[in-house]
Amino acid sequence: MKAANAILSSYGTTIFEVMSRLAAEHGAVNLGQGFPEGLEPKKVVRAAEEALTRLSNQYPPMMGIPELRQAVAEHAGRHYGLDLDWRTEVMVTSGATEALADCLLGLIEPGDEVVLIEPLYDSYLPIVRRAGGVPRLVRLEPPHWELPREALARAFSDRTKLLLLNSPMNPAGKVFAQDDLDFIAGLLVRHDAYAVCDEVYEHLAFDGRPHIPLITLPGMRERCVRIGSAGKIFSLTGWKVGFVSACPALLAPIAKAHQFLTFTTAPNLQAAVAYGLREIPDYYLNLGVELQARRDRLAEGLSAAGFAVMGCQGTYFLTADIKPLGFAGNDAEFCRHITVQAGVTAVPVSAFYQAGDVDHYVRFCFARPEALIDEAIRRLRQHFGRA
Numbered sequence: 001m002k003a004a005n006a007i008l009s010s011y012g013t014t015i016f017e018v019m020s021r022l023a024a025e026h027g028a029v030n031l032g033q034g035f036p037e038g039l040e041p042k043k044v045v046r047a048a049e050e051a052l053t054r055l056s057n058q059y060p061p062m063m064g065i066p067e068l069r070q071a072v073a074e075h076a077g078r079h080y081g082l083d084l085d086w087r088t089e090v091m092v093t094s095g096a097t098e099a100l101a102d103c104l105l106g107l108i109e110p111g112d113e114v115v116l117i118e119p120l121y122d123s124y125l126p127i128v129r130r131a132g133g134v135p136r137l138v139r140l141e142p143p144h145w146e147l148p149r150e151a152l153a154r155a156f157s158d159r160t161k162l163l164l165l166n167s168p169m170n171p172a173g174k175v176f177a178q179d180d181l182d183f184i185a186g187l188l189v190r191h192d193a194y195a196v197c198d199e200v201y202e203h204l205a206f207d208g209r210p211h212i213p214l215i216t217l218p219g220m221r222e223r224c225v226r227i228g229s230a231g232k233i234f235s236l237t238g239w240k241v242g243f244v245s246a247c248p249a250l251l252a253p254i255a256k257a258h259q260f261l262t263f264t265t266a267p268n269l270q271a272a273v274a275y276g277l278r279e280i281p282d283y284y285l286n287l288g289v290e291l292q293a294r295r296d297r298l299a300e301g302l303s304a305a306g307f308a309v310m311g312c313q314g315t316y317f318l319t320a321d322i323k324p325l326g327f328a329g330n331d332a333e334f335c336r337h338i339t340v341q342a343g344v345t346a347v348p349v350s351a352f353y354q355a356g357d358v359d360h361y362v363r364f365c366f367a368r369p370e371a372l373i374d375e376a377i378r379r380l381r382q383h384f385g386r387a
Contacts (some may be wrong), residue, residue: 007126007130008126015348016122022339034170035237037368038368041283047272047275051271055267057268072245080216089245089247095229096229102261104131106258115163116128119172124164128164140169140174156187158191162196168202171349175205185217188223195214195224195225196225199228204291204314294316294373295316295366298318301381320346
């Protein structure tokens, strides 16, 4: 038989699915995959239920229902001072991963170089390569996750089409500050490049630290594409409702890719997200307070269990160094070990790097009920003799 696509078939099953299957098999507390639990706003869920019978269940408009596109534009104006034309600058997608695919397939020509910052979400590279892009990788490294400006500048050239920027950043928990963003903006202007900005954790920046969309900086309005996620904003990850905001010249080719991928998204879910953005804005502001407390609870527990815990400025992930535990193996082996032997699941941070040399850090998700966090810590402390 003829071979399948060589690029996509070269990748294994995503690490999140692998670890979640293993967690289910062994009855482990799953702090690996990033799905929040017990945080869903009931009013938004009820709005989806009501819209299921109130609205048509046929295809909604390809770009998204007007109510949601208007609500996304209003949200951007309210929080960041952005003045978006919902008719020409906002599009709804079936989740942020589809939005990423739309952006990369719509903007990249074969041979274009794409700058990516490791550690990176696992869908980025397959999509870039399938679009014909040539990845140029720049690394942030634990424990401080500092932006290596000289290396980033060297990654840019006259062949650079775009930078893919994730802030707040998974799994590093880094929120890019104004000075880093100013530096990045300067590179984009100098090399006439775009930025695709994955900002799905936009309302999960902690300790009073602001999230600053790159698109709000001088000269960036025409160069940036901003991706948001209702799944992350409202802790409803299974809904897969995302949105893209960009100037018309950028959104038009992105929409062409969207129409040939998913085309549209469930109308009742779109209506419910529009309701949430407009009617319960306090929900996602309070969510950050709630998750910051869970972050601190998990960090304290992991430290007591013997881990060296990294700082976390945003998202709902903590990174911890396993070296102090004296484990004789790498991070992937460690995650399998604690899933099977301790009944707690994490994700190896090496899965977010390409070189395989960052191999003693693991990622835990703290967007879980406090009782589950406490049970996970109890199991880990018992397993490592720290009870």
